[in-house]
Amino acid sequence: MIMENGIAITAKNISKTFHISEDSHNTVKHRLFNLFNPPKRKDVPALKLTSLEIKKGECIGLIGRNGCGKTTLTKVLAGVYPTDTGYIKINGSTMLMNLGVGMSQELTARENIYVSGSVLGLKIKEMDKLFDAIVDFAEVRNFIDTKVKFFSSGMMARLAFSIAVNAGADIMFLDEIFSVGDMKFQEKAIRIFESSWIEGKTVVLVSHGMQVIKTYCSRTAFMKNGQIEFFGETDHAIDLYTADNQ
Amino acid sequence: MILKILSDWFGRTNKVERLWLLAKIEFKLRYYENKLGLFWALLKPLLDIFIYYVVFQIVIRQNIPAFASYLFIGLILWNFFVESTTGTIQILNTKKYLYEYSNMNKMEIYISTLLSNAIGFFFNFIMFLIFYTFLEKESTGLSLYNFWMLAVFLNLFILSLGMSLILSTLYIIAKDISQIWIVITSFLFFLSPIFFKLSTFKEALPSFDYGNPVAGIIINGRRVMMEHLDPDFQLMGFDYAYAIFLLLVGLIFLNRLGSKAAEKL
Numbered sequence: 001m002i003m004e005n006g007i008a009i010t011a012k013n014i015s016k017t018f019h020i021s022e023d024s025h026n027t028v029k030h031r032l033f034n035l036f037n038p039p040k041r042k043d044v045p046a047l048k049l050t051s052l053e054i055k056k057g058e059c060i061g062l063i064g065r066n067g068c069g070k071t072t073l074t075k076v077l078a079g080v081y082p083t084d085t086g087y088i089k090i091n092g093s094t095m096l097m098n099l100g101v102g103m104s105q106e107l108t109a110r111e112n113i114y115v116s117g118s119v120l121g122l123k124i125k126e127m128d129k130l131f132d133a134i135v136d137f138a139e140v141r142n143f144i145d146t147k148v149k150f151f152s153s154g155m156m157a158r159l160a161f162s163i164a165v166n167a168g169a170d171i172m173f174l175d176e177i178f179s180v181g182d183m184k185f186q187e188k189a190i191r192i193f194e195s196s197w198i199e200g201k202t203v204v205l206v207s208h209g210m211q212v213i214k215t216y217c218s219r220t221a222f223m224k225n226g227q228i229e230f231f232g233e234t235d236h237a238i239d240l241y242t243a244d245n246q
Numbered sequence: 247m248i249l250k251i252l253s254d255w256f257g258r259t260n261k262v263e264r265l266w267l268l269a270k271i272e273f274k275l276r277y278y279e280n281k282l283g284l285f286w287a288l289l290k291p292l293l294d295i296f297i298y299y300v301v302f303q304i305v306i307r308q309n310i311p312a313f314a315s316y317l318f319i320g321l322i323l324w325n326f327f328v329e330s331t332t333g334t335i336q337i338l339n340t341k342k343y344l345y346e347y348s349n350m351n352k353m354e355i356y357i358s359t360l361l362s363n364a365i366g367f368f369f370n371f372i373m374f375l376i377f378y379t380f381l382e383k384e385s386t387g388l389s390l391y392n393f394w395m396l397a398v399f400l401n402l403f404i405l406s407l408g409m410s411l412i413l414s415t416l417y418i419i420a421k422d423i424s425q426i427w428i429v430i431t432s433f434l435f436f437l438s439p440i441f442f443k444l445s446t447f448k449e450a451l452p453s454f455d456y457g458n459p460v461a462g463i464i465i466n467g468r469r470v471m472m473e474h475l476d477p478d479f480q481l482m483g484f485d486y487a488y489a490i491f492l493l494l495v496g497l498i499f500l501n502r503l504g505s506k507a508a509e510k511l
Contacts, residue, residue: 104343115271
């Protein structure tokens with residue numbers, strides 16, 4: 001019933017505005033003392049009215065210049081931020097990935113692997129099977145019972161990437177993941193991508209690397225000033241992006 | 247039929263497993279980080295009992311029979327409430343890594359943390375049983391009434407969950423809620439019959455056992471564990487209503503405020 005018509009995410013008329021107040025009015029004391037003196041607010045419309053639909057198994061590209069709302073859109077689509085208007089229907093578990101995702105600094109690598117896997121909807125038994133693959137891929141075998149707060153940022157990123165690749169949610173949002181790790185690890189990451197990994201998975205790929213977008217994405221959205229200007233053929237989206245950068 | 251549906255559900259989802267995994271890790275984090283480890287979890291109530299015993303039985307002669315056990319059961323119930331409310335005010339902050347990158351249901355974070363507290367309560371409760379049966383001179387022994395404790399604890403669990411939801415979501419918009427709550431808990435602590443004689447308490451503050459939901463839970467806990475009585479059903483019904491009401495308010499708060507946690511904290 002979930003995959004009725006093969007739609008992974010339906011978003012209708014979604015938008016997101018951040019209210020940034022200039023003074024910090026987030027204590028009871030402040031609120032009481034400034035009852036008749038409301039804080040100055042600045043509204044930042046990060047995402048203007050947008051609708052889109054992502055099919056199951058699609059690899060979607062998301063491009064645009066810095067500050068155009070890519071991250072906000074991914075967070076709203078992943079269900080991390082609530083939308084201000086409209087509605088979103090998400091079929092399945094989601095995972096947002098950029099550098100150092102979803103891991104607790106206080107837990108060891110082993111615990112983090114199990115917790116993340118569990119959050120992504122896997123059972124302990126399934127995680128037991130995947131465990132070695134995750135550890136070896138991330139190249140952290142010798143530090144498996146070390147708290148991740150003692151990890152280098154490269155190790156953290158590799159571990160996160162490895163969990164994402166091996167455990168994987170139904171819908172993955174990958175934000176600039178190809179900048180993770182050294183060259184050897186990047187090659188490995190790309191190999192994974194080129195193998196059958198993305199088949200059957202719904203992926204939203206955010207990147208400034210046009211080569212990556214061109215290679216993997218069937219459709220691409222080009223964003224500008226919090227709006228999706230174009231959503232369709234990848235080549236055309238890349239042309240628009242290149243023109244915008246001139 | 248029902249069994250089949252249940253086992254199907256357990257087979258397909260990993261929710262129960264996940265709650266248990268998160269609870270276990272939370273418990274480990276809390277007690278295995280320091281040198282004393284789990285030992286501290288067991289030692290802490292004993293030390294508290296020692297302090298209150300000296301003050302209220304030796305200095306102020308209250309003459310409550312089996313006072314150490316009286317304190318013991320009251321304190322472990324109270325400690326569960328405090329750990330699950332004061333201890334979880336910042337939960338959306340400390341557990342951000344769980345919901346910041348996925349669409350995991352936040353309710354699971356609360357339930358797993360309270361489960362971990364429940365494990366702690368369980369150990370303390372076993373200690374109480376050992377103490378009460380073997381060490382307490384004025385003990386009346388165990389009885390079937392003890393099983394009512396399950397209902398009493400469930401009541402406490404729902405109450406704590408509701409309060410925890412309310413406080414931790416208010417924390418998003420008002421950071422100093424933790425200071426305010428500390429004042430409120432110390433008010434509730436001294437106005438619940440944890441170390442007073444119940445009759446003194448009722449005389450001085452008539453019907454306050456209805457005003458303070460934890461008071462009723464402690465009173466009923468003692469009735470079923472130490473006095474071989476049924477719980478005071480009227481009080482229990484009232485406390486359940488209290489707890490369920492707070493839980494509903496908490497759920498509304500979680501929906502309204504909690505959903506903004508990822509962007510505000």
